[in-house]
Amino acid sequence: MKFQFDSFSALLSMEGHGMYVWISYAIVLIGMLYFGFRPNWQFKQFVKQQKRIQLQEQQIAQRNKQ
């Protein structure tokens, strides 16, 4: 296996095709990161929401007792 580029700038420009190649890789990676880590954020949202609902239920139960 041989390294295909003479310099870092050659790797970036890819003889004029660099823009297409690097944009493709960036878009795909951003999309994959979004779907890979969205559940982590959703989990936090879910716990927060459920906590709020539980708190409301407790308050209603207390009010009914009084």
Added chain:
Amino acid sequence: MGWQWFHRLGSPRWFYQKTEAWVRWLGWLAFLIIAGTIFWVMAFVPKDYLQGHSFRIFYLHVPTSMMAMGGYYAMAISGAIGLIWRMKLADMSMRCIAPMGAAFTFLALVTGGLWGKPTWGTYWVWDGRTTSTLILFFLYMGVVALQNAYQNQQMADRFSALLALVGMVNIPIIKWSVDWWNTLHQPATIKLTEESTMHGSMLYPLFVMMVGFYCFFAWALIKAIRIEILRREYRTDWVKQIIAAENK
């Protein structure tokens, strides 16, 4: 043993607990394979004699297209299992695959366009493969829209499963479009029954990248299903325990 595993798979709680460990190593596996292959592709794979360096997009375009089509199979099969056996987990997986499949179809179209510009001279052409893939994207969006159109989750699951199954007609059209209509999109390079027309130095990274993408899809899908399980089972004691443990 027999069908016990199948019935177990129908239990969202069992799935949630079982996948806790899977998620961790699948994520790392996907990351290592994909990052390693990108390095391999960018640094060591030779450029194509005709297409030049734009050919490197191939290593994303093919795996994203495969995820787009494979995801549709998985979504339609999940939908069918949900319809026939009323398995909760199948409905959940159908719901979770739809947005991911739509995203991969979109990425396949975008990478195709970005590859098309330097090689075909245009970002888009209404040929058989690209048009049928665009229809696949609309089908995915239809399933996503139906999932969100009903207040009643059961109705949403039933109707979106039906749409997913009807849309299966499109899959063989995508597959054979390059043979039926001889337009701009090239025919398949890799065939199961014949020897590939690509050299090994270009072909092996593609196979490795596909494995990486499969690992990623499994990882992201399992994570999404785990959240869907919590959302649908929020009334059960075991989910309440998870929430209580998080509160501390």
